[in-house]
Amino acid sequence: MIEVGFIGLGNMGQPMVKNLLKAGFKVKVYNRTPNKASEVVEAGAEQVNRPCDTVTPDGIVVTMVSNDQVLEELVYSPDGIGEKLGKDGIHLSMSTVAPDTSRRLAKYHQEKGSFYIASPVFGRPEAAEAQKLWVMSSGNQGAKERVKPIQEAMGQKVFDLGEEPGNANVVKLGGNFMIMAAMEAMAEAFNLAEKNGMDRETVAEVYTSTLFNCTVYNGYGAMIAKKMFEPAGFQLALGLKDCNLVLDEANQTKTPMPLANLVHNRLLASAAKGRGNQDWSALTKLANEEAGME
Amino acid sequence: MIEVGFIGLGNMGQPMVKNLLKAGFKVKVYNRTPNKASEVVEAGAEQVNRPCDTVTPDGIVVTMVSNDQVLEELVYSPDGIGEKLGKDGIHLSMSTVAPDTSRRLAKYHQEKGSFYIASPVFGRPEAAEAQKLWVMSSGNQGAKERVKPIQEAMGQKVFDLGEEPGNANVVKLGGNFMIMAAMEAMAEAFNLAEKNGMDRETVAEVYTSTLFNCTVYNGYGAMIAKKMFEPAGFQLALGLKDCNLVLDEANQTKTPMPLANLVHNRLLASAAKGRGNQDWSALTKLANEEAGME
Incomplete structure (x- = not known):
């Protein structure tokens, strides 16, 4: 039975671990807040007390955490995975982090003889549960091939x-x-329809069954039409973090992105209004409020 | 055999007439520039010399023209369809025009005892050819039912x-x-990838085979990735006209639409640079140019 370490048991991490267990992997899990491990332990995972304890020498450790700083600490800290991963060990890094964080960590792991694969995913917790995530993968070719069965299990x-x-x-x-741009666009279009006396959900249905019949518009279209932003599949505070990473990268590479600036302002104002814990589609409340609507 | 009038033989009108003919309708066509009728005449349509000559009393006339002014002239002018359509005649208006134009024309036709159905479509000329248009329909219920077989034939x-x-x-x-918002979003995202050394088409493929697997992103994604904006399926000048109609409506209904303002500026600048005859996806050239890219 192949052993895999897994660090980070949030909304995404938990269903991902369950799918690894279902696929027959033996999984050692670590989470900063230990009681979040109860469900996956019940499903067969082994809980350990330190990040480094998830490591099997030459093995693979998956990380799925909330931001760049947490990820780097998990690697560099004294009880982190960095030193212990060892020659040919692989860090499969699935969090949404800055490209530069991945570049820096890849270099660090290379110096230790281990590998770093950047492997963020598209999909919300429901998609993670259903083993429907889309998984991106960049890094050393041989290491990418070794982690593929793990990615495919999720x-x-x-x-x-x-x-x-x-x-x-x-x-x-x-x-x-x-996605952020699509949410703002839908909000503005639905508002125009509502202001003309039309039912938002009917209009959303026209768009999402024709030109925009895809995951993002179907999922967020329904939420934005109904103005229902809870429960939070993906928190607005995390969306703001990601938007900051987009603008950092735009800045570094000199890529003007006026639409990214617009949605960044939406997220920033939403956070200022205390909406950080709502679903990130709540960024569209601003368009509603500006239009004098509930 | 049911007779239908059809006015406006542009990129969209021509394939629409051909599908009406295929479905067994007898079609009388009129176009301001007469020589554009040659293909549909060859396919079986009868060409007439004045808009009013397309009318069969109590019958149905379809209009598919480039803007509000042309449409209103076709109704109100001495040789227009307005006076001749008669009691129970129907004007099936498929152009993209302002909601207020439709409201005004509906009122006018009602006064004459005839009906006006607003029926714009989603889909480019290829979709029109393949009888794959999505057809919207608003107006008098009985009249909507009478025009439905015509809409379904297209x-x-x-x-x-x-x-x-x-x-x-x-x-x-x-x-x-x-659609405009989606094009700007793709341009900015693809540019960020290109600035990071990635192949635009590979990146477009990731987005359009996952979260954004729908008509708009698949079609325009490929064009924006390749930076190929000709031939023009839908001219930028017409996109600018539509964006002006969006902002007019936003203004009238007091619906702030900052993203619509952003794409309006893109279209305006593109028109200023002489790109009115290119496909409207050429609005994305500005993002490329601002980023110092070809």
Whole structure:
């Protein structure tokens, strides 16, 4: 039975671990807040007390945590995975982080003889549960091949984005930005319809059954039409973090992104209004409020 | 054999007439520039010299023209269809025009005892050819039922948007705005990837085979990734006209639409640079140019 370490048992991590267990992997889990492990332990995972205890020498550790700083601490801290992963060990990093964080960690792991694969995913917790995540993958070719069965146990498709470690993160950030843009666009279009006396859900149905019949518009279209932003599948505070990463990357590469600036302002104002814990589609409340609507 | 009038033989009108002929309708066509009728005449349509000559008393006339002014002239001018349509005649208006234009024309036709159905479509000329248009429909219920076989001969689905004549136009304008927003979003995301050394088409493929697997992103994604904006399926100058209609409607109904303002500026600048005859996806050239890219 292949052993895998898994660090980070949030909304996404928990269903991902369950799918690894279902696929027959032996999984050692660690989470900063230990009581979040109860469900996966019940499902067969072994809980350990330190990040480094998830490591099997030469093995694979998956990380799925909330931001760059947490990820780097998990690698570099004295009880982190960095020193212990060892020659040929692989860090499969599935969090949404900056491309530069991946580049830095890839270099660090390389110096230790281990590998770093950037592997963020598209899909919300429901998709994770249903093993329907889309998994991106960039880094060393041989290491990518070794982690593929693990990625496939959690997702419906794996995209190979080359050997440059930051690539998968760039694509993930760009995708999250495109979701934010789609949410703002739907809000404005639905508001125009509502102001003309039409039913938002009927209008959403026209768009999402024709030109925009895809995951993002179907999922968020219904929420934005109904103005229902809870429960939070993906918290607005995390969306703001991702949007900041998009703008950082835009800044570094000198890529003006006026639409990213617009949605960044939406997220920032939403956070200022105390909506950080709501679903990120709540960024569309601002358009409603500006239009004098509930 | 049911007779139908058809006015407006542009990129969209021609394939639409051909599908009416295929479905067994007898079609009388009129176009301002007469020589554009040659293909449909060859396919079996009868060409007439004045708009009013397309009218069969109590019958149905379809209009598919480039803007509000042309449409109103076709109705009100001495040789227009307005006076001649007669009691129970129906004007099936498929152009993309302002909701207020539809409301005004509906009122005019009602005074004459005839009917006006607003029925703009989603889909480019290829979709028109393949009888794959999505057809929206708003206006008098009985008249909507009478025109349905005609709409179905040209499209894959008809959406009933109620009796208020402007509704279908509001939904059409909102949809065109959402397309513009999607194009700008893709341009910015693809540029970020290109600036990071990635292949635009690979990245477009990731987005359009996952979260954004729908008509708009698949079609325009490929064009924006390749930076190929010709031939023009839908001219940028017409996109600018539609965006102006969106902002007019936003203004009238007091619906702030910052993203619509952003894409409006893109279209305006593109027109200023002489790109009015290119496909409207050429609005994305500005993002490329701002990023110092070809």
